[in-house]
Amino acid sequence: MDIKTLRGYRTIQKANLLRANNLYPFFRSIENSEGTVVNVDGREQIMIGSNNYLGLTHHPHVVEAAKKAIDVFGTGCTGSRFLNGNLNIHEELEEKLAKYLGHEAALVFSTGMQTNLGSVSAVCGPKDCLIFDSENHASIIDASRLALGPTFKYKHNNMESLEEVLEENISRFKNVWIVADGVFSMTGELLKMPEVIALAKKYGAHVYIDDAHGIGVMGDRGRGTMNHFNCTDDVQLNMGTFSKSFASIGGVLSGSADLIDYVKHNARSFMFSASMAPSAVATVSACLDVIMSDEPIHENLWENVGFMREGFRDIGFYTYNSSTPIIPIFIGDEMKSLQVTNFLMENGIFATPVLPPAVPKGEALIRTSYMATHKKEELTKVLEVFADAKKKFDIPATFH
Numbered sequence: 126m127d128i129k130t131l132r133g134y135r136t137i138q139k140a141n142l143l144r145a146n147n148l149y150p151f152f153r154s155i156e157n158s159e160g161t162v163v164n165v166d167g168r169e170q171i172m173i174g175s176n177n178y179l180g181l182t183h184h185p186h187v188v189e190a191a192k193k194a195i196d197v198f199g200t201g202c203t204g205s206r207f208l209n210g211n212l213n214i215h216e217e218l219e220e221k222l223a224k225y226l227g228h229e230a231a232l233v234f235s236t237g238m239q240t241n242l243g244s245v246s247a248v249c250g251p252k253d254c255l256i257f258d259s260e261n262h263a264s265i266i267d268a269s270r271l272a273l274g275p276t277f278k279y280k281h282n283n284m285e286s287l288e289e290v291l292e293e294n295i296s297r298f299k300n301v302w303i304v305a306d307g308v309f310s311m312t313g314e315l316l317k318m319p320e321v322i323a324l325a326k327k328y329g330a331h332v333y334i335d336d337a338h339g340i341g342v343m344g345d346r347g348r349g350t351m352n353h354f355n356c357t358d359d360v361q362l363n364m365g366t367f368s369k370s371f372a373s374i375g376g377v378l379s380g381s382a383d384l385i386d387y388v389k390h391n392a393r394s395f396m397f398s399a400s401m402a403p404s405a406v407a408t409v410s411a412c413l414d415v416i417m418s419d420e421p422i423h424e425n426l427w428e429n430v431g432f433m434r435e436g437f438r439d440i441g442f443y444t445y446n447s448s449t450p451i452i453p454i455f456i457g458d459e460m461k462s463l464q465v466t467n468f469l470m471e472n473g474i475f476a477t478p479v480l481p482p483a484v485p486k487g488e489a490l491i492r493t494s495y496m497a498t499h500k501k502e503e504l505t506k507v508l509e510v511f512a513d514a515k516k517k518f519d520i521p522a523t524f525h
């Protein structure tokens with residue numbers, strides 16, 4: 126077949142152009158990983174491009190738990206929770222997560238993406254609607270395509286815009302869901318959650334939070350953005366992933382027992398897909414044990430984040446309004462962001478560029494993120510290389 130006839134052909138043209146100029150930054154093949162350091166092309170790179178915020182992928186208790194689960198249950202469940210793939214450890218994990226998050230019940234899915242696809246579409250029928258922050262993650266955008274009710278967007282984190290959209294639509298639909306990221310994944314910015322909840326209450330809407338980057342990190346022992354803002358009881362559905370702080374793969378939805386039971390019997394991505402692998406379930410459970418122990422992982426994480434935020438400010442970078450472990454570095458020009466990424470790589474730093482259309486044209490950035498387990502020497506080296514990059518590429522100190 127002629128791939129030129131396919132809708133996404135332009136992405137391939139762009140990829141080919143970047144490959145020809147040695148600037149293609151994607152699908153770098155990692156040969157091994159120690160968490161904060163990985164090997165690419167036989168060379169060590171300090172990893173500041175992952176979502177392993179708590180650094181738990183290599184924690185001995187976590188690794189041991191994953192291995193033990195394979196011994197007991199084998200490597201996969203070979204079926205949906207609904208039928209043959211429901212293990213006692215799935216149910217134990219759900220109880221543990223509900224308690225941790227402060228909601229009545231929880232349901233685990235095989236990925237975070239599937240959590241959003243199944244849950245959002247299950248709660249939005251033809252007489253309901255979704256109201257979206259304009260910078261929501263792709264998985265909730267795709268979920269809205271599966272939902273039978275319409276979606277309306279409000280301007281990013283803009284409460285006047287949200288109120289306008291609520292006013293226009295609240296009486297036209299049965300259930301109105303405000304859906305937003307708790308932590309915006311590219312800029313690390315927090316949702317104005319207390320204001321969103323106040324508007325939801327004023328208009329009688331429900332709130333669905335995608336807290337993929339907040340769970341494990343924000344709030345008391347990482348209970349999430351809703352806990353950080355003391356809003357847990359006012360969030361009807363909260364979603365999290367295990368592909369970031371929880372060192373594995375999978376997702377969780379939490380809320381009231383009846384809503385969770387409803388989703389369990391209506392979310393197609395849950396019912397018609399094989400369940401989380403035993404080793405993944407055990408990994409998440411072990412991560413929770415470490416989080417609840419007296420290991421100072423959150424203290425270490427915030428110390429590292431503070432060190433880097435200050436370091437980047439001193440060098441003279443614009444780092445948005447991030448108050449999370451995601452620290453974006455504004456570059457602006459797309460080509461320059463690719464050259465800087467290459468320069469970082471050549472100097473032993475693994476970071477990823479964020480390019481249009483993921484950000485508006487002229488707003489390319491390099492997304493950096495930090496782990497509880499980064500060592501000060503590693504972070505100091507990152508700052509030194511970035512300081513060199515600033516001089517070499519004349520990176521702006523302000524936005525635009």
Ligand SMILES: Cc1ncc(COP(=O)(O)O)c(C=O)c1O
Binds near residue numbers: 237
């Ligand atoms: C905000 C947000 N939601 C959902 C997801 C999907 O999670 P997962 O990787 O577990 O499928 C991601 C992952 O990139 C994300 O950043």
